[in-house]
Amino acid sequence: MDVQGQRVLMHERSVPYDYLILATGARHSYFGHDAWEPFAPGLKSIDDAAMLRRKILLAFEAAEIETDPEQRQALLTFVLVGAGPTGVEMTGAIAELAHKTLASDFRQIDPKATRIVLVEALPRILLAFPESLAKKAERALTRLGVEIKTNSPVEAIESEGVVIAGNRLPARTVIWTAGVAASRAGQWLGAEVDRAGRVKVGSDLSLPGHPNVFVIGDTASLSQKGKLLPGVAPVAMQEGRYVAQVIAQCMAGKKGMPPFRYRSHGNLATVGRSFAVVESGPLRLTGFLAWAMWLAVHIFYLIGFRNRLLIMFQWAWEYLTREHSARLITCGDATEPSSWQQLTLTSTLQESSVCHEPAPQQSQGSRRDNNERGVRLAQEG
Numbered sequence: 001m002d003v004q005g006q007r008v009l010m011h012e013r014s015v016p017y018d019y020l021i022l023a024t025g026a027r028h029s030y031f032g033h034d035a036w037e038p039f040a041p042g043l044k045s046i047d048d049a050a051m052l053r054r055k056i057l058l059a060f061e062a063a064e065i066e067t068d069p070e071q072r073q074a075l076l077t078f079v080l081v082g083a084g085p086t087g088v089e090m091t092g093a094i095a096e097l098a099h100k101t102l103a104s105d106f107r108q109i110d111p112k113a114t115r116i117v118l119v120e121a122l123p124r125i126l127l128a129f130p131e132s133l134a135k136k137a138e139r140a141l142t143r144l145g146v147e148i149k150t151n152s153p154v155e156a157i158e159s160e161g162v163v164i165a166g167n168r169l170p171a172r173t174v175i176w177t178a179g180v181a182a183s184r185a186g187q188w189l190g191a192e193v194d195r196a197g198r199v200k201v202g203s204d205l206s207l208p209g210h211p212n213v214f215v216i217g218d219t220a221s222l223s224q225k226g227k228l229l230p231g232v233a234p235v236a237m238q239e240g241r242y243v244a245q246v247i248a249q250c251m252a253g254k255k256g257m258p259p260f261r262y263r264s265h266g267n268l269a270t271v272g273r274s275f276a277v278v279e280s281g282p283l284r285l286t287g288f289l290a291w292a293m294w295l296a297v298h299i300f301y302l303i304g305f306r307n308r309l310l311i312m313f314q315w316a317w318e319y320l321t322r323e324h325s326a327r328l329i330t331c332g333d334a335t336e337p338s339s340w341q342q343l344t345l346t347s348t349l350q351e352s353s354v355c356h357e358p359a360p361q362q363s364q365g366s367r368r369d370n371n372e373r374g375v376r377l378a379q380e381g
Ligand SMILES: Cc1cc2nc3c(=O)[nH]c(=O)nc-3n(C[C@H](O)[C@H](O)[C@H](O)COP(=O)(O)OP(=O)(O)OC[C@H]3O[C@@H](n4cnc5c(N)ncnc54)[C@H](O)[C@@H]3O)c2cc1C
Pocket: 023, 024, 025, 026, 043, 044, 045, 086, 183, 216, 217, 218, 219, 231, 232, 233, 234, 236
């Protein structure tokens, strides 16, 4: 950013601006242990999600052809580091996948025996929620077969597993859901930032000294009633609407917009396919009703009526039939270890798919036949 010259610099070209809104979000933070990233990827973008789904599914496929019992157990052990909403929701989803969706898809392994461990350095999960709700979420996760380790800071993450409080836990799939750091907007602007790298903004979300530059969403740092606004979508959306109004007022030559005020509608988190916890003002809900509310809220905020309708039918169908694209393995990149590449061939044969083209639905029987063919071909070639 060239704030003095009012230009956004993009490689060879630059774009002049009258008003600038920066909303470049956040990425994972490994709290100074960046070397852990290759072994414990995080979830932030759609690409991350596709990569993680692929990694999880390939672990089951690798376990199916693994003959060494210890290696097989390591392949069937999934560790999630960080028990905030993302960690809790993803742990529940993996438990559902392993213990229910894939339960009868393999011959050599029993996916129901999959070990799923949620590790948290703090004394409890879901710190943003009231303790009573966090306890209920913990019990729901335990019912799904998840092991929860609180007060357990991770000390090392490597290709073969994690070290927690001096104990090594062999696991071939480790997922990082422990922390985020803001984008580098602070550096681009030469602005003051907080500990997480978020740009400290004024009460109208502008950069101090630059009334025409605004920073919003996960990359902005603003406190309200002594508490930092959380990095969630409603904050980003309300800030976006507010800044649009500020700019419209300025352009109309009007002054006197009140400072930005965030109105929280509460917190929601799901645990598996029919349990959630909801906190909204004095309302505390758990169980199926909370889960239905979670669905309604997420569908309501989707853009466009057609999207809402389609997603509603798709989710209802998947819920009732458990028939969804959970098994789809899409193509990876050349930097993956060779053992994974061999499995890619296996999986590609199974799914009869090429990059980014969904596989046709197969019956259980044909999946198994292809599985064996794929394994044989992969081993031969
Ligand atoms: C797994 C997960 C689950 C979540 N679940 C919830 C939830 O249930 N409810 C909730 O309220 N919040 C949830 N959040 C948080 C929510 O997604 C964020 O708070 C919200 O997206 C922040 O919006 P934003 O516009 O600040 O940033 P983002 O939505 O992250 O958008 C930033 C955009 O800027 C782009 N960008 C970055 N750098 C540059 C650059 N140099 N040039 C150009 N573009 C750039 C990025 O590619 C990205 O598209 C979740 C987050 C994650 C990761």
